[in-house]
Amino acid sequence: MGHQRDPEHYQALVDMGSNGIRVSISDLSPHGARVMPTIYQDRYGISVFDAQYESGRKVPIPQAVVNDVLDGLLRFQRTCEDFQVRGDRVRVVATEATRNALNSEDFRQQIEDRTGWRVEMLAKEEEGRIGAMGVASSFGSIKGLVMDLGGGSMQMTWMISADGEIKTSPKGAVSFPYGAAALMMRLGEVGIQGHDTLRDEMAKNFERALGELDFPESLLRDAEEEGGLALYLSGGGFRGWGYILMSLHSVKPYPIPIINGFRVTESSFLPNIEEYSDPASTFRISSRRASQVPAVSFLIKALTQSIPSISYIHFAQGGIREGLLFSSLPASIRSQHPLIAATQSYAPSSTGPLLRILEASIPKSRTPPTSADPPSSLRSPVFLRSLIHILYAHASFPKDIRAAAALRSTTAGLLGDAHGLSHEDRALLALVLCERWGGELSRTDEGFLSQLQALAGPRASWWAKYIGRSAGGIGEMFPAGVVREGEAELVRVDVRWGEEEKTAVVEETVDVLLSTAIDGLEAAALEWGEGIRKVGKKKSFIGGREGWGIKVRSIVEGLEG
Numbered sequence: 001m002g003h004q005r006d007p008e009h010y011q012a013l014v015d016m017g018s019n020g021i022r023v024s025i026s027d028l029s030p031h032g033a034r035v036m037p038t039i040y041q042d043r044y045g046i047s048v049f050d051a052q053y054e055s056g057r058k059v060p061i062p063q064a065v066v067n068d069v070l071d072g073l074l075r076f077q078r079t080c081e082d083f084q085v086r087g088d089r090v091r092v093v094a095t096e097a098t099r100n101a102l103n104s105e106d107f108r109q110q111i112e113d114r115t116g117w118r119v120e121m122l123a124k125e126e127e128g129r130i131g132a133m134g135v136a137s138s139f140g141s142i143k144g145l146v147m148d149l150g151g152g153s154m155q156m157t158w159m160i161s162a163d164g165e166i167k168t169s170p171k172g173a174v175s176f177p178y179g180a181a182a183l184m185m186r187l188g189e190v191g192i193q194g195h196d197t198l199r200d201e202m203a204k205n206f207e208r209a210l211g212e213l214d215f216p217e218s219l220l221r222d223a224e225e226e227g228g229l230a231l232y233l234s235g236g237g238f239r240g241w242g243y244i245l246m247s248l249h250s251v252k253p254y255p256i257p258i259i260n261g262f263r264v265t266e267s268s269f270l271p272n273i274e275e276y277s278d279p280a281s282t283f284r285i286s287s288r289r290a291s292q293v294p295a296v297s298f299l300i301k302a303l304t305q306s307i308p309s310i311s312y313i314h315f316a317q318g319g320i321r322e323g324l325l326f327s328s329l330p331a332s333i334r335s336q337h338p339l340i341a342a343t344q345s346y347a348p349s350s351t352g353p354l355l356r357i358l359e360a361s362i363p364k365s366r367t368p369p370t371s372a373d374p375p376s377s378l379r380s381p382v383f384l385r386s387l388i389h390i391l392y393a394h395a396s397f398p399k400d401i402r403a404a405a406a407l408r409s410t411t412a413g414l415l416g417d418a419h420g421l422s423h424e425d426r427a428l429l430a431l432v433l434c435e436r437w438g439g440e441l442s443r444t445d446e447g448f449l450s451q452l453q454a455l456a457g458p459r460a461s462w463w464a465k466y467i468g469r470s471a472g473g474i475g476e477m478f479p480a481g482v483v484r485e486g487e488a489e490l491v492r493v494d495v496r497w498g499e500e501e502k503t504a505v506v507e508e509t510v511d512v513l514l515s516t517a518i519d520g521l522e523a524a525a526l527e528w529g530e531g532i533r534k535v536g537k538k539k540s541f542i543g544g545r546e547g548w549g550i551k552v553r554s555i556v557e558g559l560e561g
Contacts, residue, residue: 005029005039007084011091011328014073015321016119018049018097018151018181019236019288021069022321023076025083033333034341035419036137036325040079044072045288049097049151049181056189060103069107070114077115093120095127095320096152096179127320128155128173134323135234136161138260138316138420140337140382143219144230145210145307148173148319149237149296151181156206158215159232164335167216174209178202180237184295199302206306228266228309234316237296240289242315245269247282255451256411257283260317261422266310270300317419337382338420339429343389346414348481353488354474355388360493361470361532363510372508372550374463377424378432387432390414391471392481394437404445406433407452427456428464435468435535436475458548465535465542466510466552473528477521490517491525500551510536512554522557529556 009029015022024041027033051065052058073092080090092111098104099121108119122130131148132155142161146168147154157173159166178186190198223229233242239259246254246262256262282290304310318326326334333341348354365373377383393414394402409415410426431452434441441449453461477491498511512532516525536552538545 008086009033010039010083010085011089011325012076012080012083012085013321013324014076014090014092014117015319015324016048016069016092016094016098017236017320018095018179019047020045021048021072023072023079024321025080025085026325028325028329030333032341032345033329034336035338036322038417038419040083042076044069045286046072047097047151047181047288048101049179052097052101053185056185058102061101061107066107066110070110073111073115073117077117090117091120091324092117093122093320093324095122095150096124099123100152122320124153124155124175125172127153128157128175129168130320130323130327131155131234132157132159132168132173132323133166133327134318134320135159135232135316136166136318137322137326138234138318139232139314139422140339140420142230142232143222144232144314146232147234147238147303149233149235149299150179151236152177152179153182154178154235154299156209156213158213158219160216160219164331164333166334169213169215171213174213176202176205176209178299180235180289180292180295180299183299184292187295187298195298199298199305202299202302203305206303210306223309223311226311228311229307230311231307231313232316233313234319236289237292237299239315239317240285240293241296241300243282243284244293251451251454253451255448255455256423256426258317258411258416258423258426259284259315260419261314261424261426263312263314263423265312266304269310269313270297270304322419338418339382339386339425340389342415342418342421343386346393347389348392350478350481350483351385351388353483354391354478354481355385356488357474357483357491357493358384358388358467358471361474361495361512362467363495363497366497371459374467375460378428378460378463378467383425383428387429387467387471390429390433391436391475392479394433395475395479402437403434403440404442406430406437407441407445407449409433423455427452428460431456431461431464432468432471435465436471438472439465439468453542458542461542462535462549465540466532469531469535470528473524473531476527477516477518477524487518491521492516498553500553507551509551509553512552514554514556516557526556529554 005027006029009027010025011028012025021044025039027037027039046068051061112118132146135146142159146159147156154176155173157169159168242259242262245264394406397405407430410430492515494513496511498509500507500509514525514529532552533554541547541549
């Protein structure tokens, strides 16, 4: 389980943005490349954009700032050598702030003279395309409007991304001079009295761009059916806004401190920022980013003014760096679902047979579906296969902490660094894995469990317990993850919906029949049946005895549970 890293597949990147310089080394080995594992990353807080302005007047990048950049790049060059990154697998790219600098050519030449690295300049259109690819890398699929907010500019385009095929507007991305730092400067220039005029100007520019991007009919039709257009936001300014919204979430403290995959509704997108007195105290908000919050708030007001209706707003970590990496991958790797790619290195040898047994243990949704049916997110082929992949990953942990380690595996454990996972997938997989290992937690972790359950909701949380107990039963029957030839057919799992009459009430039940013809596994089957039966007891309901849950009646080898 897991795989050995090979420096032959390492890719080093320097992303010279407006607000800072990001350096990283990623492992693009075919096994797991879809989630672009990062083995080293750092950020130098050097704003090339701010350095070009003195008292509102544009000046060349000062030599002192150039020297700071050179020092950082030389340090990173040494790091690349220590990680054995090949010289031809280092890229240095720069965007608008470097492109528009008065001394851009001299700045780039000094970098090449000192490091030997040539700086690649991204044109406006290319910057928008690469940024969009970074957003595409951040989700399993996308259908909506994509925006990337940098320090000097903002790019906008539509995107449909599924199964490795990525479609964007034939017009490319529209660029606006409304980056967080640039807009902050503009707001200072026009003063309070000019804010309404500027906001109207921005809204009209956004509306004009939306009309020019040639949205496909299928995207517009889906947006109408789903109650609005989905927005996918990237870039430091938007990510900072996302962390503020995370801190204001109804689930407190919010249990997944990862911006990628976080989403909110339109009603939550624009809180009363005037009441939010200290953004600098928010997790992951620097003092510089906090100073730009009024500009980002101003931009979002203009944006929501120009878009008729919005369904969900999704926040992405992916930007130029991730877009460059994702663009370099073959379509066969880009088409992988991030959850599959993130877990496949842990997969047991008998993934297929184990998956078939697990699928059989979950009751099918009815026609028409009811509010008691398992959520589709827990029944999806991607989710269940990923669960089987990682079913044994915590087997080597001490029994005391297996459930706790599994509970935190998607946020601070094995999958914490996996790029492209939604918060829903992280929460549900954590809840299922915790129960797979028995669900027994210390007081230290009980609060975290409650927060994840609040995020997932009572129905999904109860079904996560049920599926987790079934997965645990499978793990007990086949502890090495090996199902011998022909044995999968000797394990029978028959699950149906049932009813139980009580005084003046008919309660819904899940009826499970378990049997095995494999010698030595009868006791494990009995434990499995007893485990899922306990999940159906009222004391195991989400929210207590009056909470959400369904009675489970299990029969194992003729013994009623």
